[in-house]
Amino acid sequence: MSIMTTKTRFAPSPTGFLHVGGARTALYSWLYARANSGEFVLRIEDTDIERSTPEACQAILDGMEWLGLNWEQGPFYQTKRFDRYNEIIAQMLEKGSAYKCYCSRDRIEKMREEQAEKGLSQKYDACCRDLAPRNTDEPFVIRFKNPTEGTVVFDDHVRGRIEIANAELDDLIIARTEGTPTYNFCVVVDDWDMGITCVVRGEDHINNTPRQINILKALGAPIPEYAHVAMILGDDGAKLSKRHGAVGVMQYRDDGFLPEALLNYLVRLGWSHGDQEIFSIEEMKQLFKLEDINKAASAFNTDKLIWLNQHYIKNLDPVDVAKQLEWHMTDQNIDTSNGPALPDVVTALSERAKTLKEMAASSRYFFEDFAEFDATAAKKHLRGVAMEPLQLVQKKLAELNEWTLEGIHQAIEDTASELEVGMGKVGMPLRVAVTGAGMSPAVDLTLFLVGKARCEQRISKAIEFVANRINS
Structure with missing residues (x-):
């Protein structure tokens, strides 16, 4: 029997920058693939056509490249795979594992209001589930016929055993009225087609997992393993936001941080190996295990990131630091063609600079009067x-x-x-x-x-x- 290659994926939606939470998920997913001599796939989940932008897409690619999180396959774009999704939906309709639902928006809203009044959980009441096929021009969505009996069980690498009764899940919409497939469905087909063996993602996806597992089972597809990672909080305990500096990853480059420092910081934000604080990329690859990820949320601490950045400015090869410094010199309009070699400047200034932005500013006199x-x-x-x-x-x-x-x-x-x-x-x-x-x-x-x-x-x-x- 051939042993399956470990294959993980990072699948951001291009509705904004690659932020630190996404970057940490990408890092964990990438490290798990590297630790197991596997492959890492980059997938852009751009089905939210109204909110997805080419700029956000580019920002994700730039962020991944700057961090050095290289991928073997991709980037794949969901909007380019609609034919494949529609092909699978047609097969499911034929097999009876999906059905057309003609319920109007008014009916759905009224049903939810009544459920809320009775204190019931709000879910579709399967009104159209067993209707005979209609020959009509009425608009419809396509729903997945979720099992009504039994439970979905999976062993999460971070959270342990999770079990959810099928009776709690409703018949998920897998294609909208205008025919576009929905997020939860596209993800399932992609993970299957791309041979993903382990899905590492944020804990906000836990509720999607049992639904996705049921669709995979209905397709006769293998079920990947899952690891749901806790969120990152600001240092005040509130959800990380722009106020805490939850900005795009490239903002950290602009502010003068080294990619090595940010990666080292992010890996420790929820994962540990004894008391060790400083990890080279090679050490991360050797030591990383999903089971060692902390279940609790982690608080972002800018002071610690600055401390790590200073460590890397001092200890990395000055030639590598100089490559990153070059961007800042250009950004601050410092012409380095007439003056000392940048690695020598790095060596001279590394003791006192907290960031490369600072280093560039304080090196101006080497190059201009x-x-x-x-x-x-x-x-x-x-x-x-x-x-x-x-x-x-x-x-x-x-x-x-x-x-x-x-x-x-x-x-x-x-x-x-x-x-x-x-x-x-x-x-x-x-x-x-x-x-x-x-x-x-x-x-x-x-x-x-x-x-x-x-x-x-x-x-x-x-x-x-x-x-x-x-x-x-």
């Missing part, structure tokens, strides 16, 4: 006493045959010892002179990355600034 010195820094450090150290260090730097870190460091040290002052008396005015501000990496490294010609020119500008201050 500034119009004026920061007022506070200049007031403190570009005073009369800075004139002599600036002039002497400028002379020593000009004499360097090679622009090396060691040479620059030596020039600063020699200036301090010749003038018999502390290193700070040379270093601080020099830092403000070369960067325009009071904060930067180590001053020798800063000068090295800014480059000899630019340093020369900026120190001259600072000397002029100090001279004007003395004479004013």
Whole structure:
């Protein structure tokens, strides 16, 4: 007997961005496929034609690609599969596992009102279920003939055994009056056709699962396994919303987060492996099990995400971080063609940057000249006493045959010892002179990355600034 390949899917509706809840579901589904040497399918559930947009579709694809959640098959679009759905519905009508329902909207609404008054659960009363076929032009929907006896039982990877009596389920509409198939039906046919062995999705779908299982059984299709994941809450315990920063995944890129940090954050938002906090993608693939997902909802914590982002900025290969930083440099109109290599900038600034957006903003002086010195820094450090150290260090730097870190460091040290002052008396005015501000990496490294010609020119500008201050 051949062992079935594990196959999972992520199936968002393109009615908005890919948000963090969706991204976490996609990650869990992707990891389960990877952990079991399986395949991952991307499917776009765009049957809600009025609300689906090409922009939202693109945002989902962009988000998945940025996160590196690659798929083996897809993206499949439900709107391109209507012929297949209609073919199956026709077979079901013929077999008697589906029927035409001619009940008007008024009748359905009245029936629901009466059920509500009596305190009954609101469901279709199967009025048209056993009617003989009609030869009429009256509008109709097509309903699935749900079993009336017995129960639906499934073992959920996250929630354990779930059992629902068929008597609680009604005859689901599988095709609307105008002929378009409904969400619950399309999902079933897709999962069957695509050979999905495990469905990982949000807990808001639990009620759909027994209905979908019954349709699969009626089709003689295999039943996949299921894992329903709890929702994500804001840090105040309310459902995650835009107010908490439940924005599209690409907004996290725009705000300067690394995909590795967001993935590491999302994997821990409801799943754990001992006390470990930092997980590489490889470790996630090796360790991930659906059974280890927490049943309870998780609270989103931006501070922890920032902490992880700082960790990855410091510890990832600077070349990889630089690839992500490049986007921010372009976004902030910083031309990097004239200046140090980006990986060197990453190494220099990684200790103090929380986000890549911040890193880009604070690296501007490496690539372009500034119009004026920061007022506070200049007031403190570009005073009369800075004139002599600036002039002497400028002379020593000009004499360097090679622009090396060691040479620059030596020039600063020699200036301090010749003038018999502390290193700070040379270093601080020099830092403000070369960067325009009071904060930067180590001053020798800063000068090295800014480059000899630019340093020369900026120190001259600072000397002029100090001279004007003395004479004013």
